Amino acid sequence: MEILKYILKRILQTIPLLIIVSLISFFIIRLSPVDPLAELRLNPSVSKETLQRETERLGLDKPIIIQYGKWAKSFVKGDLGVTSNGELVSAKLKERIPNTLLLTVIVIFLSWSVGVPLGILAAINWKSPLDRLLTVLTSIGMAIPSFFFAVLLLIFAVKTGWFPVGGLTSSNFLEMSFGEKVFDITRHLVLPVTVLFTLSLAGLQRQMRANLLDVLDSDYVKFARAKGLSEFKVIFKHALRNAINPMITLLGFEFAGLLSGAALTEYVFQYPGLGRLILEAVLKSDINLVMASLMMGAIMLVLGNLIADILLIITDPRIRQKNGGQA
Amino acid sequence: MKRIFYIIFVLAIVIFITKACIKKDMPQDAAVQLRPKAQITDINYPANQKNITINGIDYLQSQAPIGKFGGALVASTIGEGPKAFNPFNSKDNISSQMSDIMYDGLLTTHPVTGLPIPKLAKSFEIINGTDYIIHLRRGIKWSDGKPITADDVVFTWRDIIFGGYGNTSIRDSVIIDGKLPEVYKLDDYTVKFVTPQPFAPFVSLLSSPIAPKHIFQPAVNKGKAYFDTFLSTNADPKTFVTSGAFRLKEYVPAQRAVFERNPNYYLINTENKKLPYLDKLVYLIVGDINNEVLKFEGGELDVIGLRGANVARFKELEKHSDFTIYNIGPDTGTMYLSMNLNTRRNDKGDFYVDPIKQIWFQDKNFRTAVDYAIDRKNMVLNIANGLAQPLFTAESLNSIFLNKELKPYDRDLNKSRELLKKSGFYWDKKGRLYDKFGHRVEFNLITNAGNTEREAIGVMVKQDLEDLGMKVNFKPVEFNSLVNKLVSTLDWDMVIMGFTGSPLEPNGGKNVWLSDGTLHVYNMRLEKDLNSKRFDWEKRVDYLFIHGALATDFEERKKFYDEYQEIIYNEKPMIYIYSPLRIYAIRNKFKNIFPSSLGGITYNIEEIFINREGK
Numbered sequence: 001m002e003i004l005k006y007i008l009k010r011i012l013q014t015i016p017l018l019i020i021v022s023l024i025s026f027f028i029i030r031l032s033p034v035d036p037l038a039e040l041r042l043n044p045s046v047s048k049e050t051l052q053r054e055t056e057r058l059g060l061d062k063p064i065i066i067q068y069g070k071w072a073k074s075f076v077k078g079d080l081g082v083t084s085n086g087e088l089v090s091a092k093l094k095e096r097i098p099n100t101l102l103l104t105v106i107v108i109f110l111s112w113s114v115g116v117p118l119g120i121l122a123a124i125n126w127k128s129p130l131d132r133l134l135t136v137l138t139s140i141g142m143a144i145p146s147f148f149f150a151v152l153l154l155i156f157a158v159k160t161g162w163f164p165v166g167g168l169t170s171s172n173f174l175e176m177s178f179g180e181k182v183f184d185i186t187r188h189l190v191l192p193v194t195v196l197f198t199l200s201l202a203g204l205q206r207q208m209r210a211n212l213l214d215v216l217d218s219d220y221v222k223f224a225r226a227k228g229l230s231e232f233k234v235i236f237k238h239a240l241r242n243a244i245n246p247m248i249t250l251l252g253f254e255f256a257g258l259l260s261g262a263a264l265t266e267y268v269f270q271y272p273g274l275g276r277l278i279l280e281a282v283l284k285s286d287i288n289l290v291m292a293s294l295m296m297g298a299i300m301l302v303l304g305n306l307i308a309d310i311l312l313i314i315t316d317p318r319i320r321q322k323n324g325g326q327a
Numbered sequence: 328m329k330r331i332f333y334i335i336f337v338l339a340i341v342i343f344i345t346k347a348c349i350k351k352d353m354p355q356d357a358a359v360q361l362r363p364k365a366q367i368t369d370i371n372y373p374a375n376q377k378n379i380t381i382n383g384i385d386y387l388q389s390q391a392p393i394g395k396f397g398g399a400l401v402a403s404t405i406g407e408g409p410k411a412f413n414p415f416n417s418k419d420n421i422s423s424q425m426s427d428i429m430y431d432g433l434l435t436t437h438p439v440t441g442l443p444i445p446k447l448a449k450s451f452e453i454i455n456g457t458d459y460i461i462h463l464r465r466g467i468k469w470s471d472g473k474p475i476t477a478d479d480v481v482f483t484w485r486d487i488i489f490g491g492y493g494n495t496s497i498r499d500s501v502i503i504d505g506k507l508p509e510v511y512k513l514d515d516y517t518v519k520f521v522t523p524q525p526f527a528p529f530v531s532l533l534s535s536p537i538a539p540k541h542i543f544q545p546a547v548n549k550g551k552a553y554f555d556t557f558l559s560t561n562a563d564p565k566t567f568v569t570s571g572a573f574r575l576k577e578y579v580p581a582q583r584a585v586f587e588r589n590p591n592y593y594l595i596n597t598e599n600k601k602l603p604y605l606d607k608l609v610y611l612i613v614g615d616i617n618n619e620v621l622k623f624e625g626g627e628l629d630v631i632g633l634r635g636a637n638v639a640r641f642k643e644l645e646k647h648s649d650f651t652i653y654n655i656g657p658d659t660g661t662m663y664l665s666m667n668l669n670t671r672r673n674d675k676g677d678f679y680v681d682p683i684k685q686i687w688f689q690d691k692n693f694r695t696a697v698d699y700a701i702d703r704k705n706m707v708l709n710i711a712n713g714l715a716q717p718l719f720t721a722e723s724l725n726s727i728f729l730n731k732e733l734k735p736y737d738r739d740l741n742k743s744r745e746l747l748k749k750s751g752f753y754w755d756k757k758g759r760l761y762d763k764f765g766h767r768v769e770f771n772l773i774t775n776a777g778n779t780e781r782e783a784i785g786v787m788v789k790q791d792l793e794d795l796g797m798k799v800n801f802k803p804v805e806f807n808s809l810v811n812k813l814v815s816t817l818d819w820d821m822v823i824m825g826f827t828g829s830p831l832e833p834n835g836g837k838n839v840w841l842s843d844g845t846l847h848v849y850n851m852r853l854e855k856d857l858n859s860k861r862f863d864w865e866k867r868v869d870y871l872f873i874h875g876a877l878a879t880d881f882e883e884r885k886k887f888y889d890e891y892q893e894i895i896y897n898e899k900p901m902i903y904i905y906s907p908l909r910i911y912a913i914r915n916k917f918k919n920i921f922p923s924s925l926g927g928i929t930y931n932i933e934e935i936f937i938n939r940e941g942k
Contacts (some may be wrong), residue, residue, distance in 0.1 A: 035811065041810050050499060087410070139337075164627065171611065280406075
């Protein structure tokens with residue numbers, strides 16, 4: 001019951017937040033000097049009438065506040081509007097979301113299932129050659145900028161011909177059998193996943209290692225050891241439980257990054273995900289599309305934090321008590 | 328000791344990685360030696376396609392060598408891909424390129440001569456310059472098997488185009504004195520168009536696509552708002568009924584559009600087999616030029632347009648690779664330097680252009696001096712890697728209306744100085760230029776930021792003009808603000824910009840050249856200034872453009888357009904810089920490749936086939 005109340009409170013808190021986010025982003029986009037019709041204006045074969053019609057169609061002839069009002073009204077109703085080319089924003093997003101999710105979910109799954117155990121391993125074998133080697137490797141992983149690494153891998157793909165150069169499916173995808181389709185997508189995913197995996201693995205491994213080392217140094221671990229518990233029990237029953245808390249907060253952020261975290265890599269690999277769509281929309285000041293993606297990002301962030309907080313309440317009795325006391 | 332080992336280890340990794348990334352610089356070969364220009368003039372174009380009637384069906388017969396059926400060609404488009412497959416809704420190049428593949432027009436242009444030739448039509452006649460009689464092919468079919476008849480043509484022109492559905496640019500350009508042409512059905516296979524008065528550009532508009540009435544009629548009935556979403560990129564490919572060589576098979580957003588051959592296409596080879604040879608035509612949608620190059624090198628693309636530094640690299644690769652590079656001549660766009668000739672005031676009563684500068688820019692000697700100070704050859708060598716041709720005319724170099732009398736000239740600083748002296752300009756001891764009233768000659772030069780080519784030109788123009796003692800403040804500005812300056816606030820001195828053009832129809836540039844045009848940038852007149860004073864030569868250009876469109880005979884039209892080019896060449900409201908060359912690379916396995924300056928490289932996609940063995 002307490003938890004439900006807490007969730008409700010948190011959801012109510014997000015409403016003014018979303019309004020502020022939407023106001024700020026709408027005005028910034030509209031006040032920027034990007035003119036969605038600039039290309040048309042400089043085309044010698046476009047007539048004055050066409051320009052006038054386009055201006056009216058995009059609502060550019062009205063004051064910004066009215067444009068915002070119109071947008072907000074339809075957004076609340078669940079209508080995301082149309083892009084500057086007249087396509088439905090929701091349809092556009094629906095095309096791309098599964099692709100991005102495919103990429104990010106694989107990356108998150110891989111990096112957590114490898115990064116956390118490696119972190120634990122490094123912490124247990126603190127200052128051993130293994131720990132040092134992992135430290136060097138993760139330093140490299142964190143230091144390489146993702147776009148640079150992506151470009152390197154692309155060159156690798158071109159030179160060896162082992163992997164396709166970007167994209168998600170081959171041009172004869174439609175004629176493939178199911179098994180071939182799976183193989184084709186896997187082949188296309190290897191490089192972008194490698195880039196994102198390397199980056200997020202490095203961060204996770206370090207975080208986990210540091211957390212666990214902190215905890216291993218604490219009095220209750222020393223006490224547990226002194227009590228003569230087996231090393232396995234000390235680490236996995238007592239130390240790990242306490243070390244995992246910051247990781248859960250991190251998981252909340254990862255959730256927010258599900259849809260927007262891979263934009264740069266997507267762009268370099270020409271991956272048909274949300275990143276490319278939104279970048280192009282921003283460059284063209286395609287307001288409905290940009291707003292939809294910004295709102296989506298904001299909602300995902302809020303939601304991710306909420307999930308992390310709830311998980312924390314479940315895993316950490318200390319927070320549960322504090323919250324109970326307040327409410 | 329251990330630490331030192333680690334440091335060495337890490338350093339070694341870094342060095343190896345960077346070493347692997349660094350490629351030896353290519354020797355800077357200023358002018359890349361392309362295969363002699365003969366490459367394109369040497370091509371033996373097949374004889375013209377001709378009409379042939381078999382079993383009562385009027386086919387078009389290709390005279391190109393006979394090839395093998397099957398296979399696919401993979402091309403690419405840069406950007407976001409098509410926005411619509413409805414040929415009447417396309418507002419950008421990629422969308423119209425995609426719909427042109429699927430929908431043929433009545434006429435098309437000859438890839439070499441640029442003259443109109445029949446396509447979907449069997450033949451056409453022009454009577455008195457106003458009546459266009461089109462004879463259609465009997466017995467040819469849409470991809471769903473329904474016949475293509477005069478009803479489709481009349482429906483397309485009367486209901487869709489003149490009705491103002493979709494993109495109205497065709498309609499806008501055929502309105503003559505506020506009147507639209509008429510279209511009549513004479514019989515099932517004959518259509519007549521009547522323009523209110525002779526209007527030469529109309530014949531090139533007859534290459535606009537024709538829609539299948541039985542598919543488009545319901546969409547038209549549902550109104551304009553529905554029509555705008557009809558056959559969008561979300562449409563089911565199976566619903567496409569086409570007349571062109573290919574029809575849509577699959578569209579995957581941000582990845583590719585796949586076209587398959589239309590089994591009912593009316594073009595046959597000399598063995599009377601139906602073309603096209605290729606089973607599939609694939610357009611990959613790539614985000615930027617670098618990715619496109621990588622994809623070509625990775626073997627995913629079969630044909631690619633090349634620019635600048637890439638050409639040199641590909642030239643090296645070509646020797647031991649499976650592709651050939653073709654140079655198909657100068658681009659159709661024009662790049663220019665222009666001065667603001669505006670002498671009017673804005674709403675607040677201030678001059679758009681500082682009156683001191685107005686005197687310079689209005690002075691023909693000053694403009695000519697600037698022109699002679701510009702070193703085009705140097706720009707071609709240094710900015711375009713030698714892959715461009717200096718430009719001196721308002722029409723592009725491959726235009727069929729190009730005035731060949733207008734000769735190119737070299738940079739001549741002495742001539743510039745002489746002209747400036749004639750107009751009373753003088754230099755101080757440090758070589759700085761002053762006008763006859765003692766004002767230092769200083770002005771701003773703008774171009775759009777982010778376009779590296781134009782920025783480089785700006786820097787070189789600045790240096791060239793500083794040799795004359797002028798002070799040039801070069802400021803690249805953001806594209807949108809630049810457009811805003813050019814067409815509404817008009818507060819600029821000198822600009823470097825480019826326009827797209829058509830090599831076939833100068834009338835497309837009328838918005839630039841008519842003195843009340845919406846893009847008459849060098850002397851832009853806003854609504855309130857439409858009746859302001861005009862230069863004599865501006866009036867003459869107005870006259871030439873209006874009458875050039877009314878004349879119908881090519882030779883007669885050319886006289887009008889020759890004179891306008893001569894006026895611009897002499898008066899120099901726009902100083903042209905250079906036209907980049909268009910360079911393509913295509914895999915050797917494709918045969919029947921007859922690149923032409925007007926058509927490009929894959930204009931005859933129906934005739935192209937794959938032959939892997941030898942040449």
